[in-house]
Structure formats: C-alpha cells, structure tokens
Amino acid sequence: MTRDAILRAAEAEVSVARNAPLPRPGLPMVTLVRNEMALLPPFLAHYRDLGIGHFFILDDASDDGTAAYLGAQDDVSLIVSPHRYGDPVTQADYPYAGPVRPGMRRNNLWKSLLLARFVGEGWAAQCDADEFIHLPPGTDLADVADRLDAQGANAVWAAMIDLYPRQARDVLGGGAADPAYFFDGTRHVTLSGRRVPRHRYESARHRLAVTAGVARPLPFHRRMQLRLVGRSQGPSGTLVKQPLVRWHPQARHLTAHVTTLDRPSRSVLLPLAHYYYHHGTGAKLDGILASGGYNKGNAAYRRLAAVLTALDGRGIPLTCPLSRPLDGYAGFAATGNAAGL
Template identity: 20%
Template sequence: MTSKQLFYTIYEKRHLIQGLKTYLSLAIDDRKQQSSELGSLVIKDASGWRRRFRDMLFALPDLGEVAESFFSDRMDLLRVASNVREGIVCIIVERNDLVRLKANIKHHRRIGVGRFVVVDNVSDRETLEWLRQQDDVDIVRVRTPYSTNRREAWINRVISYYGTDRWYLVVDSDEMLDIGFEGHAALEPLVKELERVGCSRARALMVDMYARPEYYAEGRRDQFLSECVYFDIDTYSKEAFRELDAIYGGPRERVFGQSALLTKYPLFYPGKRGVECKSHFPFPLCENTDSECGLYLRHYKFIPGDAGEYKRRALNGGYYNSSSQYKRYLEVISKNNDDRLNFYYNGSARYSGPSSFRRIKGI
C-alpha cells in the first residue's frame, strides 16, 4: 500500500454516508439548544459551530462523527485552575498516562504555556489527584469511549468554551513541542511573529524518539526523557496533498512497516472558521499547505511497560485505522517474546536540543 492509499483509507463508505447525514442535519436544524445532558462544559455560539462543521463536512464528509460528538457527548468541567496566565492554552486529551503527562506539562510550562486544559477520559484516582494539585490545570472529564474522531470533537468543545479568538497548543500526553524557528525559544514571541505575517497555524514535524534496546527490557518508565534520546535522520519522505504537505517515515515505518504521517499543526488560532478536524491538521485545509516547518514534536510513543496499553487500544478499535498500529506493535513484541524493542540503527542521531533536528534529511 502506498502512502497516498494509506492516507485515504479514512474515506470508507460508511464514514461518507454518516458525514452526509450529519451535514444535512446541521443544514436544516438551527434550533438545537444547550442541554444539561451535555455537562458543565457548555457549547458557546452553537449556531456558529454548526456553520463551521457544515463547511468542514462539505470538504471532508467522512468526519460526521466529529460534529455529532461535539453536540452530543457529555463533558464536565471538574476543576478550574487558580493560577493561570493569559495567553496560549494547551489542550491535552489523555487517559492514565501520568508519567508522560508530568513531563509534558513541566516542559510546556517552561516554554510559556500559562494554562492547561486536560481532557481526561476516565483516568484512575492517582492521575486525577495529581492533576488537582496543579494550580494551572483545568480538568475536563468525558466518559464517552475514545475514538480518534471523538477526540477532535472534545478538543473543539474546549475551544468553543474558552473562545476562538486565542491561540491553542494541542498535544498528546506523549508529545513535547520544540521551537525550531531561529531566534524564538518561547511561544509568546513566536505567536506574535505568526500574527505579524498573517499565519493562523504553525506546522511541526513529529519526531519519534527512542532508546537503546536495553532500556525497553530493563529500564524504568520515569527515565524515558534521559533514555529516549535518539531519532532517525534518513528515513523520511515528503508528499503534497490538498490537505497538507505530508511527511512520512521514521522508526515506525522502519521497524513496524507502517507508513506513519509525521506532519502536525499543534499551534493553532481558530478565528472565525477554524476547526480541529483531524489529529494531524485543522480546517480550513487551504491554510495548511506551503507553511514553513519550524516546530518539532518530540514523540515519546515507546517506553517500557506500554504493552498493556497497546492491548487495550487494540481491543478498543477506536484509534486510527481501527487501531491497526497497536495490533502491529503487539505482533512484533510477541515475536521477540518480551517487551524489548530495537529501534537503534546506524542512522540514529542523539538529541541535544531543537537544533539537533536540523540534521534530518528529506523534509
């Protein structure tokens, strides 16, 4: 399967039919009111969001679930932070990923995030207790089972509540943003520059980070930042689509044979039309192409003890392409008879800061 074929596997007939039905329902029903069944994270400007979703579904009719879940899933604001700064809001959707979540929030505080909104999909008590101790974190609880499209709906609900006239950093709990633009080490100066040149989003290369094989068999989970310091420099390719300038490759393709899309737009200003429509790119699509790639997302997807989570996600089936990537991870692990993974090869480079990623070829 080519990368282009893989990219368009999302356009299955059932998704198209669902999207068209949702488009029609949004087009004829402007009478929906805020319901208490939707929880305390209320939808603000519901009619405006129906217009946004109608525009999105006209271009991407397979995304009906994003619009449906936006208007139907219950989301409760469990806790409002007591010590926040105005400016960029960081949105994180997570479930029981406390080790990575701690490092994630610490890192993004350091580069200028003043408020976090963690959308928690029924984590355990330990995770929630830690989140409650963070005075710059709002906690939103959603109990609806996870799917990739529902994740986008939840993010849009957060954007609706906090406002479309501000910048958002949208990351997963296993991602950490590095700023590669020359002369910018913090987010606020960067967004001011983006505003000056008329950009509403910034493109990032997602770089899968990994360790030497010994760590996966013997290492501690909380050591992942000091151990997962390697990345590929020569396994990438680039293709242009109408949705975005796509970059593929990295260790997931090299080790698992999966064509992983590595382009993302984590820094985003919704404005009057913007929608988080997919985990890798927002709508309107025309604003995604020809954007400079000056950000990097360090992606810590593989750390010791993750096999149990792979099994849960494989059984869930709600992740991209029916959770096929997690099923493949389990196949490789079972062949090795343990949790040991080997990503290291003669093209591995060691990370020492954002400038390290300038060595990457083919982007």
C-alpha cells in the same frame, strides 16, 4: 452553524470537573489524555517552560491516578465528557462538520469543541501527552505565534518524529528506568504549497515494523518517490500535525492531524518529538489491550505490542545506523526536521 450553537454543542459534550485555581500568564493548551501518568509530569514541565499558562485537559476515564494528579495542578482545568474516546460520532454530535465519516473518532469532536469553548478566538497549543515541541533556546510558543501573526498565518505544521530508546525492553519493562532517546536522523517531511506537507521518509515506526516482520518493506519505486518527490502520507499514515493554531469557533478538526485552518505558515516547520516508544508504554499497552475502546479494535496498539515483543525476543535493538541522540532543536534542524525559527 452559529457560534452560540457551537458553544451549546460544546457544553453538552464536555464539562469542567475542576477549574484551575491559579493559571499563569501565557498561551492555553488543549490536551486529551488517558492513563498518561508516565508522561504527564515531564509534559506539563516542558510546556510550562515553553510559555503555556493554562492547560485544559480532558481525561478519558483514566484509572492510573491521572485525574487526581491533574486535579492537584494549579494551572490545569480538568475536563470530562459523558462519552468515551472510542464512542462513535453521529451527525447530531457534530452538526457543523459536514457529513460525518464512518468510523470518525470522538477525539476530533472533543478537540474542536474544547478549543471553541475554552479558547474561542486566538492562539492555542494542542498536543498529546507524548508530543513535545522543541524550540531554539530562548524562544517560547508566544514568540512563534508572533512570527506567525507577522506572516498572516493561522497555524503551523510540525513534523512528528518518533523517539525510541536503545532496546525494546526499555519500553516493555525490565530495561533502563530513564533511558536515553534517539530518532531517525533524516528529513521526515517538507513544507509545500499543498494542503498537507509532503512526507519524505517512511518513519521509525515503519522501519521497526518491517524489522520485526510485522510490515512489508516499501517497494523500491515507493521509497524513491518518498525521498525525491514526497507523498501526502507515509506508510504509517499522516505524521504531521498543527500543534499551534489561531482558532476561531467555526474552525474544526477534519482528522486528528488536519484542521480547516487554511493559512498555515509556508516557512516555519516545528519538530514534534513523539514518544511513541517510551518507558511507560509497556504498562499502558497491557491496560489498553485488556480494556479496549480505541480505534479499529485497538489495531495500532496490537501492532505496536507485536513489534516490540518480536524485537525483544530476537534481541534486535530499536536503534539503527540512522539513529541520532535526541539533542533538542539543533538536532532536528540539522536533519531537516525544523525550519524558520
């Protein structure tokens, strides 16, 4: 598909509700949000500090004040779509992607077209509102892009590290308003010559689901395979992403985590702190489970609610002997979850 045709598809799918009046020098960021007011202020502040100068944020019909808040930010262009996250994608919507898989989510289409329309060619960040890249002190995302350019790379992988507070009530409500966060302090993924890094750990998400009785423990041979050899996916799915990409209009997202960019760095691994369990999750869960519209009938969110409710009811903490306090890039590097910077 030609560049002009891709841009026409982008203009039909997403439109600008408000241009940023005062974007700053720096890299662009593309983000999709729905009802993320608990995280948006720290998210924007975090990435401004990492050198993002212009945010292109598609709001998926939020009803918690997200759109009004974003509309008041000088460096945010607010983007909207006539469709919803859970709407099916047809071949006509995504003509340059090859065969559209059954059940493909709209977010894959949106991310590709946002980057094509508002970035075109060049480096850009693409993170969700609950994903926070950590870098060494004094380093910003432009520095990382320069290093990747020197390597001839057009993307970088990040390990998604689930963060959590001490107690389920800190997530569901009724606990600490500003809790301390922890992560499982063991190596989660390793870079390899394969297309996707190798998963080496089950993830805190799976650990907590097993503790709550919502998931089964991995068989011994699977645990050993993860630790010693690695797998392309963990028991909770693909927990790696490409949060910094050198885009071009013909590139696209194959999934929410994997793009067609074919030269990711083989030496740089970024840590992506993932606030899967945060102090605003409980309120968000209530809205999601009441309204629907997410993938597979809200299955992931129904599972998350079941895990948190079970752990809270039994007084079981989210922390475990592996837990380590969130302490920035140094902590992720010390546990094998960051490299190359």
